Amino acid sequence: MRRAFRVAYDGTAYRGFQRQPHAETVENDLFRALAALGVTPDPQVPPDGYAAAGRTDAGVSARAQTVSLDCPEWLSPVALNSELPADVRAWASADVAETFHAQYDARSRRYRYFLHAPDAADSRVQDALDRLAGSHDFHNLTPDETGTERDLRTGFERDGEFLVCTFEAGGFPRSFVRRAVRLVEWVASGERDPEFVGRVLGSEPVTGADSFGAAPPEPLVLDSVAHPVRFERDEQAVASLASVFGRRRVERQTGARVADRLTRTD
Numbered sequence: 167m168r169r170a171f172r173v174a175y176d177g178t179a180y181r182g183f184q185r186q187p188h189a190e191t192v193e194n195d196l197f198r199a200l201a202a203l204g205v206t207p208d209p210q211v212p213p214d215g216y217a218a219a220g221r222t223d224a225g226v227s228a229r230a231q232t233v234s235l236d237c238p239e240w241l242s243p244v245a246l247n248s249e250l251p252a253d254v255r256a257w258a259s260a261d262v263a264e265t266f267h268a269q270y271d272a273r274s275r276r277y278r279y280f281l282h283a284p285d286a287a288d289s290r291v292q293d294a295l296d297r298l299a300g301s302h303d304f305h306n307l308t309p310d311e312t313g314t315e316r317d318l319r320t321g322f323e324r325d326g327e328f329l330v331c332t333f334e335a336g337g338f339p340r341s342f343v344r345r346a347v348r349l350v351e352w353v354a355s356g357e358r359d360p361e362f363v364g365r366v367l368g369s370e371p372v373t374g375a376d377s378f379g380a381a382p383p384e385p386l387v388l389d390s391v392a393h394p395v396r397f398e399r400d401e402q403a404v405a406s407l408a409s410v411f412g413r414r415r416v417e418r419q420t421g422a423r424v425a426d427r428l429t430r431t432d
Contacts, residue, residue, distance in 0.1 A: 168215050168266055170234040171243060172258035172397055174407055176414060177227040178384050179253065184221045185212075192254055193218065196233065199249035205237050213237065217268040219391040220275060223341070225383030230390045234268040243403035255407040258397040266395070273392040276334040277343045280385040284327035286354035291329055294353040295320040297363040298346060306372045307346055308339035316342075329354075332389070344380035352378065 173196075181189035185197065194209075201209035215236035222228055243256035250256070283291075298320055305314040319334040331350060333343050349366060352358040358376075366372055 167239060168234060168236050168262050168264050169241065170232055170260045170262050170266065170268060170393065170395060170397070171246065171256045173231045173233060173254060173256050174229050174411070175227060175231065175254040176411065177222060178225055180224065182222060182224045182226070183218065183228075183231065192222075192228075192231075195251055195254055199246060200235075200237075202249040203241070203245065205235075205241060215264075217270070219268045219272045219393075220388055222386075222388055223344075223383050226386045226388065227384075228388035231388055232268045232272070232391045232393060234262060234266055243400040244406075247403055247406055252410045255403065255410060256400075257403045257407045258399045260393075260395045260397045262395050268391075268393070271393055272337075273394065274334055274336055275338065275388065275392075276332060276390045277338070278387045278389040279331045279333075279343060279347045279381070280325075280387075281329040281331060281347055281351060281381070282327055282385075283329045283351065283354060286329060286351070287356070288322075288324055288329075288354075290356070290360060291322055291331075291350060291354045293360045294350045294363055295322055295331065297360065297367070298349075302367045303369070304339065304342060304346075304367070306366045306368075307349070308342045310339040313337075314339050341380050343386060344383060345378065347381040347386075348378050351381065 175192050177183070177192065179190070180192050183192045185191055185193040197206070197212065198209040200206045200213055206213045213235040215234060217234050219232040220228075222231070243259055246256040299318055301315070301317045303315045304318075308314055316335045316338070320332065322329050322331045331347060333346060349363065353360050353362065362376070365376070
């Protein structure tokens with residue numbers, strides 16, 4: 167039978183999602199877990215019918231990555247978690263058609279970026295995001311040379327010192343969201359006028375002093391992937407997820423307090 171799983175992971179310690187022979191990735195851990203459970207004979211070999219909805223970069227986390235594979239009926243999120251490291255938690259599943267493909271059957275993907283920008287002008291943030299929204303060729307926001315035309319939906323909300331920016335589309339070219347965040351940050355800070363977004367969306371390459379890199383990966387989360395199936399939450403797995411990442415939240419809040427104290431020299 168083919169089953170799809172929702173998977174959350176803290177990507178900060180990983181070299182990305184996709185399997186690599188000489189680096190720690192989320193997919194490597196997933197394949198090791200499946201082999202340990204006897205679902206596959208070899209952790210180097212993907213299971214039959216395997217696909218993933220997205221391939222997040224090094225340092226990027228996910229709340230609802232989706233993977234699909236052929237597996238025994240007993241393989242539940244809890245069973246999968248029993249062999250996964252704490253940084254990776256399956257939390258929902260759905261029985262799907264034998265033709266289901268987690269990547270190709272995804273209707274949309276939404277990313278959320280937590281940008282620390284206490285002094286950013288919210289009106290300029292909105293202006294930049296409005297200009298990015300819609301159908302455009304985003305060739306200046308990715309190293310990809312093909313597949314750069316997308317229909318983008320954008321939004322943001324202010325959360326104290328942070329801007330929580332959302333980007334939703336059927337799919338994204340490489341590094342797009344982090345480069346878009348850097349562009350929004352430039353406009354919000356006044357480093358560039360809102361009209362600069364139009365230049366970035368134009369047909370000519372942006373080079374020289376106007377070229378820009380990507381924002382850091384750690385504040386980025388693959389927030390959701392829409393599929394035409396109904397996922398069932400595994401409440402025991404959800405409780406494990408809440409416990410693991412709840413402890414992680416406390417650890418990082420504590421670390422922030424320590425760092426704050428270290429900045430004080432009075």
